[in-house]
Amino acid sequence: MIAPLKFDIDKLRGRLARIREWLRNHNLSPKILFVVLGFLSTIWFLVRVIPKPSRATYPCMRAAAPFMSGFIVYLLTVAGITVVAGKMKRNLHVRWISTSILIFGVIITAAITPSSTSLTYITDAKFKTGPDDEPNQPFGTAVGAIPGRVVWVWDTLAVNRNCRSYYFNPENYNQEVIGKMFRASVTRLPGKSSVRRSWDIMFRDFNKRKHNVERGYVRGEKIFIKINQTSGRGRLTTAVRAKGNYHYPAQRSGKTRGPYLGTCETAPYIVLEILRQLINEVGINQSDIAVGDPQNPTFGHNYDIWAAEFPDVIYTDRTFGT
Incomplete structure (x- = not known):
């Protein structure tokens, strides 16, 4: 049985708590909030989804979609009733009618859409334990050096399973x-x-699949290793970087919670192993390899370890060329 979700807005902390207090103190008009949220959600949805339609399934897009659709429906309703009123030459209360239609639509949608909390009353709910097509039933066209082969490697000694500090710390x-x-x-x-x-x-x-050329790596060709440093966009602000600080905030001794403690993205060890293999064993020049996230700044805990062993590799991000 699934327990109902309980959300208490007063328990928000950090940036969300500051936003909550700002909204409470300024008493913004619901109309203004509706227009602002609708407009921003529409722009955000279009900018993200048009280049890549599959993003419509992302959680952030699914959260923005109701605001966008409600805003667009409201605008279309206002425009439609205005045109009708003009042709009828009657002074209709456009805003009241539009709002009524919007509220009616929301009520109907809520009435016909099952509530997630209704699952709490289903005592014999069945939960999926595997894929619909059963294990080991691949689909699509197999590609790769050995077409279709996927390699999984597992070792419980690789990480500290009792991690109580930042995941990228050497002890973890x-x-x-x-x-x-x-x-x-x-x-x-x-x-x-x-x-x-x-x-x-x-x-x-x-090279065969991308360029239809039957050859391996040629000396002088450039290799870019794209990493994920998304949290750096919020942590490493312009003001922080201006002070030369590219590291996580220090964690208080004995604390199991802290800023960004739950973040999980590119850490030093995997990229370090890629560099060791490509440079030390394959023989690729350091200067022909670049590492970075074009959209975000690179954290110091990564750069310090990589650059200490391979100083001539190009480390790049959205802040600097290298």
Whole structure:
């Protein structure tokens, strides 16, 4: 049985709490809030979804969709009634009629849409335990050095399962174990015994599929390793970066909660292993490899470890060229 979700706005903390207090103190008109939320939601939805329609399924897009649709329906209703009133030459209360239609539509939608809390009354609810097509039933066209092969590597010694600090801290991962795991995945994917030969096979497969050229890596070609540093957009503000600070806030001793403690994105160890293989074993020049997130600044805990071992690699982000 699924317990009903309980949301208490007074329990919000941090930035959301400040927004809540600002709204309470300024007593904004509901009409203004409706227009602002509707307009911003519409712009946000269109900017994100038009370039890539699959983003419509993202949680943030699904949250913005009701505001957007309500705003558009309201505008269309106002425009339609205004035109009708003009042709009828009658002074209709356009805003009242539009609002009434919008409220009526919301009530009807709510009436015919099952509430998520209604699941609490279903005692014999059945939950899925696997995919509809059963395990090991792949679909689509198999690609890759060995078409369709997927490699999973698991080792419980790779990370600290009792982590109580930032996940990227050295005490929370074992670089040696992760290195062995990554080596195993790279060699098993194309089915070769050496890292150098495995990367050559993967480069050849990539060039064949993308450029229809049967060759491996050619010295001088550039390689870009795209990382994920999304939280840096909020943490590493312009003011923070201006002070030369590219690191997470210090965690208080003994605390299991803290700013961004639950964030999980690119950490030093995987990228470090990629660099070690490409540079030390495949023989690619450091200056031909770039690492970064074009949309966000790179955190110091990553840069410090990578640059200490490979200083000539190009480390780039949205702030600086290198």
